[in-house]
Amino acid sequence: MSAATMTNVSVTRAEVEDFLYHEAMLLDAWRLKEWEELLADDATYYIPANDDLEGDFKSSLYIISDDRERIRQRIIRVLDPNCHAEFPRSRLCRLITNVRVTGVEGDIVKAAANFSCYRYRRYQREFVYVGRYEYQLRKSGNSFKIKERRVLLAAHELGSLGSVSFVL
Amino acid sequence: MTGARSFVVDDREKGIFLLDREALVSDEVLRGEMKNIFAKCWIYVGHGSELKRNGDFHTRKVAGRPVIFARDGKGQVRCHFNTCRHRGALVCTERKGNTRRFNCVYHGWIYNNDGSMARVPGDEAYTAAFDQSTFGLKAPARFEQYRDFWFMNLDANAQPLVEYLGAATDYIDLVVDQSPSNTMQVIAGTQEYDVNANWKLMVENSVDDYHLPSTHSTWLNFMANSGVKVESPKDPSLILPTHGLAIDLGNGHFTTDNINFRGRPVAAWIPIYGEDAKPEMDAIRQELVERVGPDRAKRICDTNRNLVIFPNLVINDGSSVTIRTFFPDGANKMHVTAWALGPVEESESMRARRLDAFLTFYGPGGFATPDDVEALELVQQGLANYTDDRWSEMSRGMGREAAQLNSDEHHLRTFWRHWDKMMAGEQAGEKA
Numbered sequence: 001m002s003a004a005t006m007t008n009v010s011v012t013r014a015e016v017e018d019f020l021y022h023e024a025m026l027l028d029a030w031r032l033k034e035w036e037e038l039l040a041d042d043a044t045y046y047i048p049a050n051d052d053l054e055g056d057f058k059s060s061l062y063i064i065s066d067d068r069e070r071i072r073q074r075i076i077r078v079l080d081p082n083c084h085a086e087f088p089r090s091r092l093c094r095l096i097t098n099v100r101v102t103g104v105e106g107d108i109v110k111a112a113a114n115f116s117c118y119r120y121r122r123y124q125r126e127f128v129y130v131g132r133y134e135y136q137l138r139k140s141g142n143s144f145k146i147k148e149r150r151v152l153l154a155a156h157e158l159g160s161l162g163s164v165s166f167v168l
Numbered sequence: 169m170t171g172a173r174s175f176v177v178d179d180r181e182k183g184i185f186l187l188d189r190e191a192l193v194s195d196e197v198l199r200g201e202m203k204n205i206f207a208k209c210w211i212y213v214g215h216g217s218e219l220k221r222n223g224d225f226h227t228r229k230v231a232g233r234p235v236i237f238a239r240d241g242k243g244q245v246r247c248h249f250n251t252c253r254h255r256g257a258l259v260c261t262e263r264k265g266n267t268r269r270f271n272c273v274y275h276g277w278i279y280n281n282d283g284s285m286a287r288v289p290g291d292e293a294y295t296a297a298f299d300q301s302t303f304g305l306k307a308p309a310r311f312e313q314y315r316d317f318w319f320m321n322l323d324a325n326a327q328p329l330v331e332y333l334g335a336a337t338d339y340i341d342l343v344v345d346q347s348p349s350n351t352m353q354v355i356a357g358t359q360e361y362d363v364n365a366n367w368k369l370m371v372e373n374s375v376d377d378y379h380l381p382s383t384h385s386t387w388l389n390f391m392a393n394s395g396v397k398v399e400s401p402k403d404p405s406l407i408l409p410t411h412g413l414a415i416d417l418g419n420g421h422f423t424t425d426n427i428n429f430r431g432r433p434v435a436a437w438i439p440i441y442g443e444d445a446k447p448e449m450d451a452i453r454q455e456l457v458e459r460v461g462p463d464r465a466k467r468i469c470d471t472n473r474n475l476v477i478f479p480n481l482v483i484n485d486g487s488s489v490t491i492r493t494f495f496p497d498g499a500n501k502m503h504v505t506a507w508a509l510g511p512v513e514e515s516e517s518m519r520a521r522r523l524d525a526f527l528t529f530y531g532p533g534g535f536a537t538p539d540d541v542e543a544l545e546l547v548q549q550g551l552a553n554y555t556d557d558r559w560s561e562m563s564r565g566m567g568r569e570a571a572q573l574n575s576d577e578h579h580l581r582t583f584w585r586h587w588d589k590m591m592a593g594e595q596a597g598e599k600a
Contacts, residue, residue: 047533048357049356049357049358049359050358050360051263051357051358051360052356052357052358055356055357057520057523058516058519058520058523059355059356059516059519059520059523060355060356060357060523061355061356061357061358061359061507061508061523061526061527061531062357062523062527062533063359063527063531063532063533064527064533065523065524065527073390073393073394073535074535076386076389076390076393077386077387077389077390077535080385080386080389082385082386082389083386083538083539084383084539084542084543084546085538085539085541085542086538123549124364124545125364156263157358157360157361158359158360158361158362158532159360159361159362159503160362161361161362161532162361162362162363162364162532162538162541163361163532163533163537163538163541163542164532164533164538165532165533165538165539165542
């Protein structure tokens, strides 16, 4: 049944919040194998360039534009001790707020949230990534699978944030 | 110039090259660089394709100077200092746009997009000695292009750009030839990030293939996981999967010139592109063969090259084409800007593959660049001991009789020798 003909699933903001807080905990704790279990088989993960937030990944140079296989490879990479940018691993702490359900189409729930993600590396500057998450979540039983995860950075340029070498 | 100090030990007889680490940490050295290098050399400003229509503009900082890179009402590409002639405020604060006029918000002085003065409000208050027409926006002393790559020079006496680029033009041509109409374009989406390291470490890193196996093992692992052949060769002199050279192009410019193994959108297929890309990539190669001949087509498709235009422009003609430039912000920090470049007539599907290939390696979220950034920042942190651990060792390959390999340090020495001469006050145009 296509999303167009499917009855829209019912969802509450609290359900979405619970899911996003759980995801944030897994990401901050580097429990990326468990995080991967939250992904749908067609999951994508995008971070557009700061100066072209509306651009399409097929015609605009993104910072990250991962399909499901690339996400799998990214997890392999960032958990490898030879991923020098994340070894020793950054300490991460993300705050998620302003959670909103922005739409429901069939079993797809669209949700948005603001975040600040603090990243700390020994002897280095404090990195504070601030922006908005835009999700497409597929309702799956009592929980969700992530279909699309889009990170829109608030800063005009990445600048002193340097790299996005972890899962933001 | 007598009395100028040198920062290198260059003993060609013994085959030893050492760099004084003070060159990477000193504010005084940075002041010397701004005067002897950034104010003397041709510095990359932008690509003509960024200004599609008359009136288009981008504001950016080039060597610390706020400039407006603009196409005026008649189609001429220009570079204005973004500084009001009245009291010095920026006259344009938008990142990019299209305009006929630049209006200073402070007292309302207005400039045309060709830089000329349009209007001084309340001009009746000035004497006859005040000639409005002389108050157009100032511009760098020189502004010239090679194949739509635009450079500024603050030195009115500099040699012409094309002469300055010299043999490096051959390598720019290899990029531009990738377009059937010889028209490359900068693609939307800019990567701008800081590295807390001296800017010259990025010069080294951009062409140093010695670091690839150790810094980028996770990338090599990803390539192998994706079906790309990356086994180490049997030849013990090679540390990379294929043979590559380091070439001195004169005037401080240099390049790597490698047999490709990592795929190229024009046009060397690897499994990462997917089976469905094969017919289109075959057609791209066929068009190239017909247009430039089989030898040059092979040259373009089956080699990859990281080119450095002294002092701070890098064109990585690799698994994608990147333009990368970077400027010091203090001795211990740089701002990096990177763009993707592609043929203007590229299909939507090939454009998507090009951008995807870019991100497999390059950029702040790529599978390699973040580890380069980390390595450079580790260097800068380690250099805090420079007074007691003074010299960086850069002799690799000096004893080699044959051509210098990409994994040697010949090209890095090329940079440092030229840098050292310029810091001593010699002219940009002198051959190494």
